Amino acid sequence: MRSVEEHRAAVLALVGPTPAQAVSVGAALGRVLAADVTAAVDLPGFDNSAMDGYAVRAADLAGAHESAPVVLPVDGDVAAGDTARHVLATGRTMRIMTGAPLPDGCDAVVPVERSDGGADRAALTLEPEVGRHVRRRGEDVRAGDVVLPAGTLVGPGHVALAAAANVPEVTVHRRPRVTVVSTGDELVPVGSSLEHGQIVDSNHLMLRALVEAAGAEVAAGVHLRDDADAVRAFLEAPDGDPDLVITTGGVSMGAYDTVKEVLSEVGGVEFVKVAMRPGMPQGCGTVAGSGVAVVTLPGNPVSSFVSFHVFVLPALRAMAGLDPAVDGGFEAVAGEGWSTVPEKLEATRVVEEDGVVRRSGGQGSHMLGALAEATALALVPAGTEHVEAGASVHCVPLLGHDRTRG
């Protein structure tokens, strides 16, 4: 049997980073920078006031105090957005608002709270030091600084910084494009009236949701019956011009396991047993002839879900320009004991709260009822028969519950 690491490496070998493209900074959320972002302007762009108050020359307020105000004539206002260049004369003040450019000659700001609020003459009760309540040009960022390095997964704060640095477009990796294929004669669309033996094609919607939750794009989605010709025709020329095709179902030992049957015949895709539970039957490769990269996931819903996290997610990260090895893994304490199979790595679906994990109900690979509550996978290594209550277990967060991916 192949180890989890070996199969993950085989899947990763199929893919590489997607090409770079320019996008407007406002559309960069969730994308990975393919090039450094360099500030076009200083931040702040000009010396400005941190307070609503009075622009002053600090030396004019020597000795000012609550009990000994210094009264200065007010030479008008400077508001945020005022583009005029004002000059502050010695022995005078101007009312100034937060973010407004400092008049030439001004070296401090007295907050309005330390005044009588006068508009023509103001009594000021603070003796400020030079620089008090002043935000200096370039104190945060200098024009020409690399503010975001290539490889950054763009979050809201990164969008804000690039925009403030007056960078209208950034270069990012194209979102990985994934075509999702579900297979099986028993499957019908959600909302159908179910005949005996039929089930809803939930993996299809589940895998689409996982692809999107991973920040990738669903290039196309299709359900195929267990018809070898239809499966062959689709996999040789899949819809959506995808970077990767993921299939679910039809990879085990059954008489109608069409994906395995067809791709074994076409060639280029290897079908293996991986020492993992759930998710033992797996396949991956490039379809001979077309060169389409395919990862074939098992059909059992929980197996498919777990396999996506363990094998497909690292590949999507690599395609997006991220480090595939970063998985947000964390150590937790088992809040209860449970048995596992010693021959395989067991991906127990768990609920994590305050660093303590418990199983999320039944662990059967068909049990979506128990899966939905899970927040993480506890990865119990092969060789373990029982996880003892109180033991430390290594966990990875499920998509939507990630804490430290990036």
Ligand SMILES: Nc1nc2c(c(=O)[nH]1)N[C@H]1C(S)=C(S)[C@@H](COP(=O)(O)OP(=O)(O)OC[C@H]3O[C@@H](n4cnc5c(N)ncnc54)[C@H](O)[C@@H]3O)O[C@H]1N2
């Ligand atoms: N004789 C053996 N039988 C099985 C083995 C084995 O080693 N020897 N392995 C078992 C394991 S482990 C798994 S996992 C499954 C994998 O089977 P397939 O990938 O071939 O999947 P199917 O047979 O098509 O379906 C399995 C199961 O999942 C349901 N299913 C399939 N697709 C969907 C979907 N899109 N949405 C919802 N549910 C789906 C399907 O109805 C079956 O119940 O094989 C075991 N058997």
Ligand code: MOO
């Ligand atoms: O591995 Mo299957 O994936 O155990 O149900």
